[in-house]
Amino acid sequence: MAANLPTHSQVQGGIGVTEPSTTHDEHLHHDEHHDQHWLFKYVFSQDHKVIAKQFLITGIFWAIIGGTLSSLFRLQLGWPESTFEWLSPFLGKWIEAGKLNPEFYLALVTMHGTIMVFFVLTAGLSGTFSNFLIPLQVGARDMASGFMNMLSYWFFFLSSIIMFTSLFIETGPAAAGWTIYPPLSALPQAIPGSGMGMTLWLVSMALFIVSQLLGGVNYITTVINLRTRGMSMSKLPLTIWAFFLTAILGLLSFPVLFSAALLLIFDRSFGTSFFLSDIYIAGQALNHQGGSPILFQHLFWFLGHPEVYIVIMPAMGMVSEILATNARKPIFGYRAMIGSLLGISLLSFVVWAHHMFVTGMNPFLGSVFMFLTLIIAVPSAVKTFNWLATLWRGNIRFTTAMLFSIGFVSLFISGGLTGIILGNAAIDIQMHNTYFVVAHFHLVMGSSAFFGLFAGVYHWFPKMFGRMLDEKLGYIHFWLTFIGVYLVFMPMHYVGIAGFPRRYYAWTGFDSFSQFADLNKFISAAAILAFFGQFVFIFNFFYSIFRGRRATENPWNSTTLEWTTPVVPGHGNWPGEIPAVYRWPYDYSKPGAAEDFIPQNVPYSKTQSSNLPYERDTAE
Amino acid sequence: MIALGILLVLVLLLVVFGLLFRIQILTSIFSGSSTREIGTSNRVNAILFIIFMIIGGAAFAYSFIENYGKMNPPIASVHGHEMERLFWTTMIIIGIVFVLTHILLFVYSYKYQHKEGRRAYFFPHNNKIEIIWTVIPAIVMAGLVFAGWKEWTKITGPAPKDSVVLEVMGKQFNWLVRYPGRDQKLGVVNYRLIDATNEFGFDLSDKSGLDDFVAGEIHVPKGHPVLLKIRSRDVLHAVYMPHFRVQMYAVPGMPTKFWFTPTKTTDEMRAELGNPKFNYELACNQICGRGHFAMKLNIIVDEPDDYVAWFAQQKSFSEQNPDVLANFKQKSDKLGEKENASAAAAVVTPAAKASL
Numbered sequence: 001m002a003a004n005l006p007t008h009s010q011v012q013g014g015i016g017v018t019e020p021s022t023t024h025d026e027h028l029h030h031d032e033h034h035d036q037h038w039l040f041k042y043v044f045s046q047d048h049k050v051i052a053k054q055f056l057i058t059g060i061f062w063a064i065i066g067g068t069l070s071s072l073f074r075l076q077l078g079w080p081e082s083t084f085e086w087l088s089p090f091l092g093k094w095i096e097a098g099k100l101n102p103e104f105y106l107a108l109v110t111m112h113g114t115i116m117v118f119f120v121l122t123a124g125l126s127g128t129f130s131n132f133l134i135p136l137q138v139g140a141r142d143m144a145s146g147f148m149n150m151l152s153y154w155f156f157f158l159s160s161i162i163m164f165t166s167l168f169i170e171t172g173p174a175a176a177g178w179t180i181y182p183p184l185s186a187l188p189q190a191i192p193g194s195g196m197g198m199t200l201w202l203v204s205m206a207l208f209i210v211s212q213l214l215g216g217v218n219y220i221t222t223v224i225n226l227r228t229r230g231m232s233m234s235k236l237p238l239t240i241w242a243f244f245l246t247a248i249l250g251l252l253s254f255p256v257l258f259s260a261a262l263l264l265i266f267d268r269s270f271g272t273s274f275f276l277s278d279i280y281i282a283g284q285a286l287n288h289q290g291g292s293p294i295l296f297q298h299l300f301w302f303l304g305h306p307e308v309y310i311v312i313m314p315a316m317g318m319v320s321e322i323l324a325t326n327a328r329k330p331i332f333g334y335r336a337m338i339g340s341l342l343g344i345s346l347l348s349f350v351v352w353a354h355h356m357f358v359t360g361m362n363p364f365l366g367s368v369f370m371f372l373t374l375i376i377a378v379p380s381a382v383k384t385f386n387w388l389a390t391l392w393r394g395n396i397r398f399t400t401a402m403l404f405s406i407g408f409v410s411l412f413i414s415g416g417l418t419g420i421i422l423g424n425a426a427i428d429i430q431m432h433n434t435y436f437v438v439a440h441f442h443l444v445m446g447s448s449a450f451f452g453l454f455a456g457v458y459h460w461f462p463k464m465f466g467r468m469l470d471e472k473l474g475y476i477h478f479w480l481t482f483i484g485v486y487l488v489f490m491p492m493h494y495v496g497i498a499g500f501p502r503r504y505y506a507w508t509g510f511d512s513f514s515q516f517a518d519l520n521k522f523i524s525a526a527a528i529l530a531f532f533g534q535f536v537f538i539f540n541f542f543y544s545i546f547r548g549r550r551a552t553e554n555p556w557n558s559t560t561l562e563w564t565t566p567v568v569p570g571h572g573n574w575p576g577e578i579p580a581v582y583r584w585p586y587d588y589s590k591p592g593a594a595e596d597f598i599p600q601n602v603p604y605s606k607t608q609s610s611n612l613p614y615e616r617d618t619a620e
Numbered sequence: 621m622i623a624l625g626i627l628l629v630l631v632l633l634l635v636v637f638g639l640l641f642r643i644q645i646l647t648s649i650f651s652g653s654s655t656r657e658i659g660t661s662n663r664v665n666a667i668l669f670i671i672f673m674i675i676g677g678a679a680f681a682y683s684f685i686e687n688y689g690k691m692n693p694p695i696a697s698v699h700g701h702e703m704e705r706l707f708w709t710t711m712i713i714i715g716i717v718f719v720l721t722h723i724l725l726f727v728y729s730y731k732y733q734h735k736e737g738r739r740a741y742f743f744p745h746n747n748k749i750e751i752i753w754t755v756i757p758a759i760v761m762a763g764l765v766f767a768g769w770k771e772w773t774k775i776t777g778p779a780p781k782d783s784v785v786l787e788v789m790g791k792q793f794n795w796l797v798r799y800p801g802r803d804q805k806l807g808v809v810n811y812r813l814i815d816a817t818n819e820f821g822f823d824l825s826d827k828s829g830l831d832d833f834v835a836g837e838i839h840v841p842k843g844h845p846v847l848l849k850i851r852s853r854d855v856l857h858a859v860y861m862p863h864f865r866v867q868m869y870a871v872p873g874m875p876t877k878f879w880f881t882p883t884k885t886t887d888e889m890r891a892e893l894g895n896p897k898f899n900y901e902l903a904c905n906q907i908c909g910r911g912h913f914a915m916k917l918n919i920i921v922d923e924p925d926d927y928v929a930w931f932a933q934q935k936s937f938s939e940q941n942p943d944v945l946a947n948f949k950q951k952s953d954k955l956g957e958k959e960n961a962s963a964a965a966a967v968v969t970p971a972a973k974a975s976l
Contacts, residue, residue, distance in 0.1 A: 103910045177907045183872060184855040184908060190792065191909040277873025280814040280821070281792070281854040293856055293871055327732070329740040336750045358858070359869045360850075360876030363776035367769050374761045374768075381757040382750065384721065389749070391728040393741035397658055398665035398733070406669070406729055413721050417714035424764060426771035427707050430865045433858065433905045472644060475661065479668065483676075490680060497691040499862035501905040504913040512862055512901050515690045589740035596739060 044154075046146030047571045051153050052132035053464060056457070058160060059124020060538065065164075066115035067531045073108045076100045078524025080506040094172070102505040106175040107193050109503055111167065113178030114201070118208060119163065121311040121449045123156050126250075129314055129456050130219045130243040132464065136562035137237050139228025139579060141572045144221035148214045155211035159204045166200035174201035177503060179304065182275040182296050186267050189282040198268070202261050209254045209261075216254075219247035228561070230581035235600065237560050237585040238331060241338050242317025245345045249306045249313075252349070257303035260296055267291070294359055301352035308445045309348040312412075313341065315452020316383060319405040321585075322459050323387055325558045326402035327394030328596050330586035333386045340379035340386075347376040357425045358432050366425045373423035380416055384409065395589065395596075399556065400474030401459035407482045408451040414486075415443025418493070433503075436496025439489045447485045454481075454537070461541075462555050466568035467548030473540040477533065484530025491519050559599045560585050582617055658734050666733035673726040677719075693862045696889060696900065696921065698881040699775050700865035706771055710764060779879035783847040784840060784927075788902070789820065790850075790857030790870035793911025795902060796820060797838055801831030801936055811853055817941055821853070824938055824948040833934040838902065838919040840882055841927035847879040860905035861919060863889075869906055882921045889921075 045051060072091075075084065083098030084091075094104035131149065135142050143149045166173040175193025176185035180201070188195035223236075223244045236244075263274040267288070275296045276288035324331040331337060353361060353369040387409050396402065418440040421427050431437060454477075461469045500513050507513035507520075554563035562569075564579050579601035587598040592610035604617045695701055732740075787798040787806055796819055800806045807822060807829015814821040822829050840846045850859050852870035859878070860867045868878040890898045904915035922930060938945045 102913065106907065106909075106912070181856055181907070187855070190855050278811040279854055279872050280811045285812045285814060289873070292874060294874065327740060330742065330744040332743065333745045333750050335745065358867045360871055360874060363772065366776070367772060370768055370772065371765050374765045375758075377761055378754060378758050382754055385753045386750075388721065388724050388728065389743075391725070391732060393743065394728075394732045395735065395738050395740040396662075396666075396729060396733050398662050398729075403665060406725065409725055410722060413718060413725075417718055420714055420761070420764065421707065421710050424706070424710065424768035424772075426703055426768045426775060427710065429775065429867050430703060430707070430862065432867055433860075470641075470645070471661065472648075473641070475665065483672070486676060491683065491687075494684070494687045494691045499693050499860075501860060501903055501913075503907045506913055509914050509916055510901055510903060511897070511899060512693060512903070516687075519687065586744065589742050591742055 044150060046142070046150045048131045048135050048143045048146070048149060049464070049569065049573075051149055052128050054153050055123060055127035055131060055156070056464075058157065059120050059128060059453075060541070062115050062119040062124060062160065063534075064538070065167075066112050066120055067534065069108045069112040069115070071528045071531050072100075073105055073112070074524040074527045076105055076505065078521040080508050100505075103175055103191055103193060104172055105505045106177070106191070106503065107172045107197070110175050110177055110180075110193070111163075111173050114163070114174070116446065117178060117307065117311065118205070119160060121446070121453070122212070122250075122307070123208070125449060125453045125456075126243065126246055126310065126314045127153070127156065127215060128453075129239070129318060129460070130215065130247065132460060133239055133562065134219055134222050134243055135226070136463070136565065136569070136573060137240050137560050138223060138226060138231055139561050139581060140222055140226035141574075141578070143218045144226060145218055149218050152211045152214035152218065155207050155214065159207035159211060162200050162204040162207065166197050166204070169196050169200070171195045171197055173197040179297075179300055180264070181300075182264060182267065182293050183279055183281075186264060186276060187279070187281060187286075189284075202265055202268075205261055206258060209258045212250050212254050216247040216251040219243055220251065223247075228578045228581055231600075234335075235581055235584050237317075238320040238334070238337055238341075239314075239317040239560075241341055242313045242320075245341050246310050246313045249310050249345055249348060253303040253306040253310075256299055260299035260303075263299075264296065294356070294361065297356050297359060298353070301355045302349075304355065305352040306348045308441070309344055311449045312445050312452075313344070315408060315449045315455075316341070316412075318452050318456045318459070319408045320387070320390075321560070322401045322405040322455050323390050323409075324586050324588060325459075325556050326397045326399055326405070327391050328397070328588045329390055329394040330588055331386065332389035332392075333382075334584065334586060336382055337386055340382045343379035344376060347372060347379070351376055351423075354423055354425075354428070357428045363425075370423060370425040374420065377416070377420055377423070380412075384413055384416070399458065400469065400471055400478055401455045403475070403478040403482075404451045404455035404458060407478065408448050408455060410482075411443050411448040411451060411485065415440055415445070415448060415489075419444060430499065431496065433501055434496040435492050435500045435502055438502050439492035439496055442492075443485070443489050447489070451481075454478075457541070459556065460562075461544070461548075462551030462567075463562055463565070463569070465545050465548070466551055467544050468551050468555065469544045469548060470540050473536055477536045477540065480533035480536065481530060484526055484533055487526035488523055488530060491523055495519060495523075554599075557595070557597050559587055559597050561600055564599060564601055583615070662734050666730045669726045669729045673722065677722075694889060694893060695863065695865065696882055696884045697864040697866070698883055699771070700863075700880075700883075702771055702774075703865045706767060709767075713760065713764070779847040779877070780845045783845040783879055785847045785849065786838065786840075787849040787851065788838070788859055788870070788917075790852040790854075790859070790904065790908070790915070791819075792854050792909050793904075793915050795859075795904075795915060795917040797835045797917070798937075799833050799835060799931070799934065800828075801833055803828055803831055806849065807832045814853060818944050820937075822937060822944070824945050825951065830938045830945075831936045832938075833936045835934065837917060839927055839930050840919065840921055841924040842882050842885045842888075842921050844924065845879055845881045848877060850876045850878065855908050856906045857904045857908050857915065858906035860903045861900065862903070863900050864919075867905060885921045885923055886919075 042050065084095055084100055085098045088095040094101045171192040173193060174180065174185070174197045175191050176198065184190050185194050185198055223240060266272040267274050267276055273288040273291035275293050276286065276291040279286045279288060320331050320337060351369060351373045353365060354373040357366045418436065422431055422437060422440055458469055458474055495516050498516065500507055551567055553567050561579060561581065565573050566575060581600045582603045583598065583600055585600050589596045590598060590610045593607060598607055604611050604615050695704055785800055785804065785806065789796045798806065798820055805828035808826035809821045810823045811821050813823055820834065822832070824830060848859065850868050850870045852872045854872060857870040858867060859870060864880050864882060866878055866880050868876050870876065886900060890896055900919035900921065902917040902919055904912055
């Protein structure tokens with residue numbers, strides 16, 4: 001297989017342009033797919049674009065599952081006194097005498113989090129767009145290793161199958177929260193979900209991590225080695241910078257989660273005591289001694305915190321690209337944008353313990369992590385201001401992708417600002433694990449990342465499928481979602497300030513927490529409506545794949561390399577030689593230029609009228 | 621039958637939507653608007669952003685003011701007031717940033733919407749501006765970190781020597797409370813000794829445990845520092861007392877602690893809120909299983925004198941469970957006889973007073 005892949009020497013040395021006859025014969029052959037069985041073309045494909053679509057469609061599947069689970073537990077939270085007999089055809093024994101089983105409620109919450117964070121916003125988002133855009137935007141025929149890339153998807157697929165199966169087993173799926181803190185996650189006596197469900201969760205996540213690492217190694221290698229002639233790091237689109245740094249974060253942090261999972265597996269099955277100590281449960285004193293549940297939290301959040309940036313950075317990159325393209329203006333402060341991405345990446349490794357201020361960790365450590373956490377607000381603020389400055393005096397086209405990008409900026413601000421409250425250890429004493437936290441991260445990483453995902457799909461759909469998504473449906477989808485998200489998560493802050501704890505099956509038992517019954521009903525109704533609004537997108541997506549308006553090569557008049565490929569690029573991406581790059585990716589509305597955009601592959605020698613004093617071709 | 625009818629209606633609705641969608645596409649092709657690159661919808665979306673800002677902003681302001689009264693749990697501890705000040709100061713700062721950035725975002729979106737013949741302003745970077753909006757947030761953050769750090773070190777600093785000490789232990793799914801008794805020392809416990817009667821796992825061969833007593837709810841005196849010693853005997857729990865702004869995990873194998881000073885008795889708070897049924901509540905705030913949402917314990921803040929009286933009435937665990945004690949006696953024969961007698965006979969009141 002690997003032998004059939006496009007070789008990269010031509011790109012790397014810049015010498016390949018003269019020898020398309022040798023290596024390219026194979027490609028052309030490939031492009032026409034005469035020799036390819038459909039099984040290898042659409043299923044076990046090594047083409048990064050097909051793999052990207054596989055990630056995307058699997059991600060959409062998981063998003064529907066994750067959304068459905070959240071609708072179920074929002075029903076319970078909005079109407080805690082009602083009976084849900086009508087759900088028993090779907091949920092079977094988890095409806096007990098008309099009531100949702102509290103353990104199943106916890107399973108719903110756990111699986112919603114796991115699915116959304118890992119399967120949708122990690123695999124679905126960066127799996128789709130890193131795969132799709134990296135080779136196309138850096139000017140490569142494919143990923144560094146197409147075979148490993150294929151494996152990356154199939155490990156993800158296997159992991160998905162296992163996680164999906166765990167939803168249907170008798171003792172129910174994992175139910176210890178998506179953070180799976182032991183001892184709860186270690187002891188089946190503590191909650192039935194920690195039996196087979198947890199085992200499957202751990203196995204699935206182990207495979208998921210393998211998938212992430214295979215993907216990440218590929219992304220990094222491709223960006224470093226396979227850039228086309230002239231594509232220096234300072235000419236990379238911000239999307240690529242974001243994907244590149246995201247992959248590095250994943251590569252450095254996912255193995256730590258793997259180690260945590262491994263140690264947990266040992267504690268669960270082989271009697272070790274890494275995380276367990278002094279436990280008396282179900283009428284029995286356990287033999288585990290000397291372990292620390294807090295150690296697990298350190299390991300978990302050492303991944304867990306970079307993970308939220310793994311989720312949000314690809315969205316940031318795509319939004320930067322889409323804002324510039326549709327404002328017809330260069331992204332403001334290109335270097336500052338790269339600098340802030342680097343800053344965020346670096347800092348994301350040293351803020352993890354802000355999830356643990358009140359775990360009994362040494363308060364001095366809390367002070368250090370509070371300091372580091374609030375520093376990370378600075379690069380985030382810089383990014384926000386740069387996005388606003390990009391809009392300033394632009395000439396904005398509201399494509400659906402642009403709407404979602406503006407929505408992203410709005411949600412990122414709204415959710416990011418409350419991070420300043422939660423990062424403050426003294427205030428976090430009260431806010432920790434309340435709905436204030438839930439509202440915060442659903443805005444800043446959940447909804448924002450989703451908006452980035454949608455923006456990306458609307459923007460690059462033409463390149464993926466050669467057709468356009470319907471704009472009108474896109475507008476409806478955007479406004480439903482944008483309004484819906486705010487209706488859900490703004491009131492959630494109020495509930496959180498009042499101290500409502502998260503992962504509660506019902507608040508009705510507490511006088512302190514029973515004053516917001518109406519607001520909870522409201523939130524639930526808004527959440528369920530916003531969820532149904534997503535079917536507008538799903539319809540649009542599948543309809544447009546087959547019946548959408550045909551796209552042109554460069555429908556958004558964009559500057560980056562992917563738009564220099566044919567409407568539907570074949571395996572190998574460019575039928576002829578790979579274009580060389582001469583300029584940065586944001587030459588929009590340059591004074592003196594004939595058009596309001598100059599693609600990256602246009603040499604300065606052809607744009608004499610618009611060149612700035614220092615701009616001349618260096619790529620030759 | 622009804623289900624079938626509903627299904628049929630849904631299917632028909634979908635068909636209608638599908639047809640409408642198709643008609644819309646056909647008309648747009650017919651009218652030529654599908655080929656125009658930038659049509660009226662650009663203007664509509666720009667206006668919608670302004671409408672969203674105005675209506676959304678108004679709705680936010682209204683709902684915030686409407687719910688403000690309900691969202692602040694009344695404060696009943698000394699550090700709670702400081703924390704509350706810090707919280708709302710930060711809220712005001714981020715509120716200002718929130719409003720300003722959103723106005724810029726939506727107004728720019730509206731103002732710089734596409735106009736035929738206009739060209740965007742080529743403005744790729746400006747280092748001075750970048751420096752300004754890096755430094756200003758950095759300064760604001762530094763201020764907030766400093767204020768937070770000062771408060772945090774105060775709250776998490778060592779408890780005053782004269783604190784009233786009590787132990788809260790989490791288990792699936794309730795809280796157990798233990799007081800050190802008149803000797804002011806919590807006795808040794810061992811999780812291997814836990815059973816249905818000895819829920820704490822008292823090791824009664826330790827003398828300091830003989831006068832420890834177990835209580836059904838937490839009593840603390842107003843105006844005195846209280847040191848909570850927190851444990852768990854099975855999975856993680858978290859002691860969360862929203863009115864006192866107290867939260868700390870209960871970790872099996874690793875005792876934790878938190879101290880605070882209550883400022884209002886339960887009765888005072890009842891009078892203040894006009895709610896005779898009000899109680900301070902302790903909730904579990906770390907997922908722990910089926911009964912997580914129902915792990916409630918009432919906290920009663922007494923006047924110091926009432927607290928002392930209450931303390932005096934309590935009977936020690938060893939006294940209430942002579943058979944458990946007898947068990948330990950068998951093991952260590954020398955221990956106990958006279959200790960026990962003196963414990964029973966002792967006047968507890970002076971000790972409780974001393975503890976204040």
